[in-house]
Amino acid sequence: MNLGKDLTPEGWHAGGCASTRMRRSAAFGRSTRRLAGIGKRLLFKLAGYALLTGWPGIAVAEDLPIRSVQNIFTPKSGPAETLFWLSVLVLSICAVIFLVVAGLLTYAVIHYRRRGPADDEAEPPQVYGGAAIELAWTVMPILIVVVLVLVTARTIGEITRPQPGGNSNEELRIIGHRFWWEVRYPKHNVVTANEIHVPVDSRDQPALTEITLESADVAHGFWVPELNGKTWAVPNYRNTMWIKPFLRAIYLGNCTVLCGDQHANMLIRVFVQDRKDYDQWLADQQKPPVADPAVAQGLKEFVANSCGTCHTIATTAANGVFGPDLTHFMSRTTLGAGVAANNEENLRSWLEDPQVLKPGCLMPDMKLNDTQVDEILAYLRTLK
Ligand code: CUA
Numbered sequence: 001m002n003l004g005k006d007l008t009p010e011g012w013h014a015g016g017c018a019s020t021r022m023r024r025s026a027a028f029g030r031s032t033r034r035l036a037g038i039g040k041r042l043l044f045k046l047a048g049y050a051l052l053t054g055w056p057g058i059a060v061a062e063d064l065p066i067r068s069v070q071n072i073f074t075p076k077s078g079p080a081e082t083l084f085w086l087s088v089l090v091l092s093i094c095a096v097i098f099l100v101v102a103g104l105l106t107y108a109v110i111h112y113r114r115r116g117p118a119d120d121e122a123e124p125p126q127v128y129g130g131a132a133i134e135l136a137w138t139v140m141p142i143l144i145v146v147v148l149v150l151v152t153a154r155t156i157g158e159i160t161r162p163q164p165g166g167n168s169n170e171e172l173r174i175i176g177h178r179f180w181w182e183v184r185y186p187k188h189n190v191v192t193a194n195e196i197h198v199p200v201d202s203r204d205q206p207a208l209t210e211i212t213l214e215s216a217d218v219a220h221g222f223w224v225p226e227l228n229g230k231t232w233a234v235p236n237y238r239n240t241m242w243i244k245p246f247l248r249a250i251y252l253g254n255c256t257v258l259c260g261d262q263h264a265n266m267l268i269r270v271f272v273q274d275r276k277d278y279d280q281w282l283a284d285q286q287k288p289p290v291a292d293p294a295v296a297q298g299l300k301e302f303v304a305n306s307c308g309t310c311h312t313i314a315t316t317a318a319n320g321v322f323g324p325d326l327t328h329f330m331s332r333t334t335l336g337a338g339v340a341a342n343n344e345e346n347l348r349s350w351l352e353d354p355q356v357l358k359p360g361c362l363m364p365d366m367k368l369n370d371t372q373v374d375e376i377l378a379y380l381r382t383l384k
């Protein structure tokens with residue numbers, strides 16, 4: 001809006017105190033500007049989010065399609081499918097109840113409407129009790145609730161029951177941290193973060209992944225809607241769940257329990273891959289980190305600036321466990337638990353000050369100078 005024009009005397013309308021109007025107008029200007037600012041920031045966030053969630057997508061080695069909408073009505077894994085059918089049943093029953101109630105209500109409103117002044121004096125017929133109808137509206141809801149309880153109990157049993165496969169199942173330990181996910185593959189001695197790789201289930205090569213959920217600090221919630229229901233990750237307790245995804249793709253998920261400033265940027269990506277790609281990924285993750293002498297100074301700076309007290313890089317002096325393991329950092333497509341694409345520009349911004357990309361995250365501004373940023377950046381970029 002053109003605030004200047006509004007404030008000139010010609011712009012004032014007759015009546016009303018000029019100074020009040022001016023104050024109001026200025027306040028209006030301020031609030032619209034503030035709204036515009038919020039709108040701009042929101043648009044920027046949304047654009048960034050769209051970029052991260054699959055449009056146009058972040059390049060992945062074997063070109064997995066990204067399922068960018070987290071939708072419980074398009075299940076792509078065992079438990080999610082069971083939950084989907086339960087929700088279809090519940091929603092159908094509720095839809096029938098809604099139609100019956102809304103239909104009767106509409107009928108009553110139309111049929112018993114006021115038909116003229118005579119209606120104002122007349123009293124409708126007075127009815128007391130009615131055993132049949134009272135039984136009907138007591139017994140029917142009880143029956144409906146009993147059916148829903150039984151079906152829900154059966155579904156809970158089905159999705160928590162230990163699954164066949166036993167020792168051949170993949171096992172995952174996922175630990176929620178403020179504000180990222182530690183991902184451990186105890187059978188394969190692999191540790192990564194935020195981006196979870198699992199094999200796809202097929203008739204020839206059945207694959208099931210059992211997941212243990214824990215937390216290192218506060219309560220978090222692990223939810224990838226197309227793969228399974230939400231499961232809590234709480235301190236001092238182990239929750240378990242399993243997934244059996246049958247469509248290879250990248251699935252997106254979120255932390256679902258408000259855990260602090262960056263709760264919304266505690267994103268999950270699940271890469272459901274063909275068995276051979278998954279095995280290849282595991283083999284790559286098991287390798288020691290690349291040790292390129294050309295960037296040795298970067299590793300020195302990394303350790304000297306106490307990055308290594310929070311982050312681990314296998315075979316080096318960096319062995320912290322407070323932040324994500326960086327041994328194969330460049331095999332991940334995003335950084336900051338999905339807050340930005342893992343490219344040179346974003347990584348530079350992150351090293352200069354993580355609070356810019358992820359305000360409130362627990363990695364402080366390390367006050368690195370430009371040379372240190374360049375060296376550490378060059379080093380990290382080699383950790384394929
Ligand atoms: Cu972790 Cu919200």
